[in-house]
Amino acid sequence: MSKIVFLDVDGTLIDYETKLPDSARKAVDQARAHGHKVYICTGCSKDEILQRNLCELDGMILGNGTYVEDHDHVIMHQAMPLEEVKKVVHWCQERNLAFYLETNSGVYCNDQMIKDGPAVMIKYGQGKGADLSNATEKAKSFIDSFTLIHGDEFYREDVNKIDFIIRDYQDHLDAITAFPHLAHNTWGGKGELALFSDLGPTGINKKHAIEVLLDYLKLGKEDTISFGDAKVDLSMFECCGFNVAMGNGGPEIKEAADYITDDVNDDGLYNAFKYLKLI
Template identity: 75%
Template sequence: MSKIIFLDVDGTLIDYEAKLPASAAKAVDMARANGHKVYICTGCSKAEIEQRNLCELDGMIGGNGAYVEDHGHVVMHQGLSKEDVKHIVDWCNERHLGFYLEANSGMYCNDYMLEQGPETMIKYAQGKGADLTKAKEASKKFMDGFIHLQGEDLYRDDVNKISFILSRYQDHLDSQKEFPHLIANTWGGKGEVALYGDLGPTGITKRHAIEVLLDYLGADQKDTISFGDAKIDLSMFECCDYNVAMGNGGKEIKEAADYITTDVNDDGLYNAFRYLNLID
C-alpha cells in the first residue's frame, strides 16, 4: 500500500546548516520510485524553499500550513491581510525588533533584521550543533536571502506569516495579547528555546493543511506518515497515522512519536524509511 509522507524541512530533511544529507535524498528518491508520495511540511514559505537545494518532491505545505501545493498546482493559499501586516510591521518597528515577511515571492526584512539577524542566526545554528565557523556561514547564507525594504514598502498583501526576533520571551507573550485573532508561535535555539516569534492567520496549522491536501488527493489519513523534530510539528502528529521524531528532535516531539530515528546527519531519514519498509 502506497503511503503519503510529510517531512518537516530544517532538522528533518536537511540539517541546520541547510544541507541535504545524501542518504536523505536517496531515501526520498527510492520511496517515490516505490510509489509513495513525499511532501515537505514546513514553516518556510516557497521563496525560502526555492533557495534550498532539495531533492524532487510531490509538493509542499509552506508557511506552517498557509500554502499547499501538489505537483505545481496551488491547492490552498491563505495569508495575512494587508491590514494585519501593517499592524505587525508597525508593532515590531516600535519595539525595535528585527523581522522578515515570509511571502512566496520573497523574504522581505526591515532595518533591525539586518542588525540583529546575523547574531541571532549564529545562535540558531550553534544551538542545533554547528561550530562557530559553520554557524557564521549558515547565518550569512540565510541573511543573503533577504530583500531589504523600508517604510510603507513593508505593508504587503502577499505575506504568509511574519517572523520576528525575540529580545526576550515577553515579546512573544505580548504578541499574543496584541494580535489575539492570529496564531502566535515561537521557534529557534537549542531544543525548544525561543529565538523568534511568528504570527500567521488563525486556523492555519500544519494539521489543517494536511487535511486540505488529503481531501484534494482523495487520500485516507490511515496512509499518512509524518516526520518532525520540533514542537511546531506536533500538529502533524495529531492528524497523521504514524509519526517519526528525529534523533536530534526536542523532548516534546520525541514523547509524541511512534518511533524515534537517528539524527538528521546520521542517516535519520534513510534509517526510518527502511524501518517502515518504505524502501528496500
C-alpha cells in the same frame, strides 16, 4: 498499500546547515519509486525552498500551512489580510523588534533585522551543532538572502507569515496578547529554545494544510506518516496516522512520537524509511 509522507525540512529532511544528506535523498527517491507520495511540510517560504538543493517531491506545504501545492498545482494559498500585516508591522516597529515578512516571492526585512539578525542566527547555528565558522557563514547567507524595505513597502498582500527576533520570551507572550486571533509559533535554538516568534493567518497550521491536501487527493489520514523535529511539527502529529521524531528533535516532539529515529546527519530519515518499509 502506498503511504503519504510529510517531512519537515530543517532538522528533518536537511540538516541545520541546509545540507541534504545523501541517505535522505536516496530514501525519498526510493520511496517515491515504490509508489509512495512525499511532501515537505515546513515553515519556509517557496523562495527559500527554491534556493535549496532538495530531492524530487510530490508537492509542498509551506509557511506552516499557508500554502499547499501538489505537483506544481496550487491547492491553497492563505495569505495574511493586509490590515493584519499593517497591525503586526506597526507593533514590531513600536517595540523596535527585528522582523521580516515571508512571501513566496522573497523575504523582506527591516533595518533592525540587518543589525540583530547575524548574531541571533550564529546562536541558532551553534545551538544546532555548527562550529563558529560554519554558523557565521550560514548566518551571513541567511541575512544576505533578505530584501531590506522601508515604510509602506511592508504593506503587502502576499505575506504568509511574519517572524521577529525574541529579545526575551515575554515578547512572544505579548504578541499572543496583542494578536490572540493569529497563529503563533516559536523556533530557534537547541531543543525548544525560542529565538524567533512568528505570526500567521488565523486557523492556519500544518495540520489544517495536510487536511486540505488529503481532501484534494481524496485520501484518508490512516495512510499518512509525518516526520518532525520541533514543537511546531506537533500539529502534523495530530492528524497523521503514524508520527516520527528525529533524534535531534526536542523533548516535546519525541514524547508525542510513535517512533524516534536517529539524528538527521546519522541517516535518521533513511533508517526510519527502512523501519517503516517505505524502501
